[in-house]
Amino acid sequence: MIVTDNHMHLYNHLRLKALEQFKNAGGTHVFLVSLLSKHYNVKPKKGEDFKKIFEAHVSLVNKANRIVKAYAVIGVHPAEITILSGRMRPREAAEIMKEGIEIAGKFVEEGKAVAIGEVGRPHYKVSKEIWDLSNEVLMHAFEVAKDVGCAVQLHTEPYTPEGLREIAEMARKAGLKLERVVKHFSPPKIKEFEEVGIFPSVICLNDYALEAAKQGDRFLLETDYLDDKNRPGSVLGPKTVPRKVKELLKHGFDEDFIYKICVENVERVYGIEITL
Numbered sequence: 001m002i003v004t005d006n007h008m009h010l011y012n013h014l015r016l017k018a019l020e021q022f023k024n025a026g027g028t029h030v031f032l033v034s035l036l037s038k039h040y041n042v043k044p045k046k047g048e049d050f051k052k053i054f055e056a057h058v059s060l061v062n063k064a065n066r067i068v069k070a071y072a073v074i075g076v077h078p079a080e081i082t083i084l085s086g087r088m089r090p091r092e093a094a095e096i097m098k099e100g101i102e103i104a105g106k107f108v109e110e111g112k113a114v115a116i117g118e119v120g121r122p123h124y125k126v127s128k129e130i131w132d133l134s135n136e137v138l139m140h141a142f143e144v145a146k147d148v149g150c151a152v153q154l155h156t157e158p159y160t161p162e163g164l165r166e167i168a169e170m171a172r173k174a175g176l177k178l179e180r181v182v183k184h185f186s187p188p189k190i191k192e193f194e195e196v197g198i199f200p201s202v203i204c205l206n207d208y209a210l211e212a213a214k215q216g217d218r219f220l221l222e223t224d225y226l227d228d229k230n231r232p233g234s235v236l237g238p239k240t241v242p243r244k245v246k247e248l249l250k251h252g253f254d255e256d257f258i259y260k261i262c263v264e265n266v267e268r269v270y271g272i273e274i275t276l
């Protein structure tokens with residue numbers, strides 16, 4: 001059975017051992033997402049500097065592929081604007097982030113990564129200037145994704161119907177298909193997402209997976225495992241998606257249902273073929 005975690009990081013704690021745990025628990029496919037520049041000890045001064053980060057990430061994903069089937073997702077995290085703005089004007093920071101996202105797009109074109117992410121808007125309170133610039137960077141990410149023909153993983157403020165609709169409108173303006181826009185860390189609001197068009201990647205907290213399954217089958221599952229030795233097991237441990245899939249089976253959702261979530265939806269969103 002194929003079991004996919006749509007959003008995981010590898011940093012300084014278990015590294016590839018996290019994927020051994022994932023695999024032993026029944027996991028088969030994983031989307032590994034690049035982190036912030038500080039996690040790579042890089043202090044970007046120009047967009048080009050993100051290349052080192054993406055290269056390090058792609059090389060880690062290649063190693064991960066010896067354990068499970070792993071896909072690289074690369075982008076410029078929305079919190080990057082706060083980090084960069086400590087060293088330069090926010091406008092300059094936004095420009096560098098846009099250049100970084102263009103480089104991420106080239107990596108996707110070259111087949112080194114499958115999607116752009118995580119990109120979006122800060123999840124914490126920021127000034128109007130930073131908020132507007134974040135929207136501008138996000139709009140650019142949508143345009144790059146449209147040109148390259150790839151999906152986008154979003155990191156945003158906590159879910160609100162208005163916020164979701166606003167982002168959908170931006171993607172629509174960029175000409176990007178809404179089902180290629182995935183909101184990472186989604187609550188189990190399957191109907192609401194279906195109405196708006198953005199694809200939810202449900203975070204496996206509490207009973208979220210089960211809540212989602214009761215509403216339909218248009219979603220992905222993720223842990224947002226951070227692999228940070230200072231916060232081990234955050235946000236959720238690497239074994240969580242396989243465990244939640246087993247729980248769904250126990251609750252009467254059959255293997256066809258799991259196939260829909262872990263294979264068909266993934267293929268549809270990313271435009272890739274998922275096989276064992």
Ligand SMILES: [Zn+2]
Pocket residue numbers: 007009033118184224
């Ligand atoms: Zn993440």
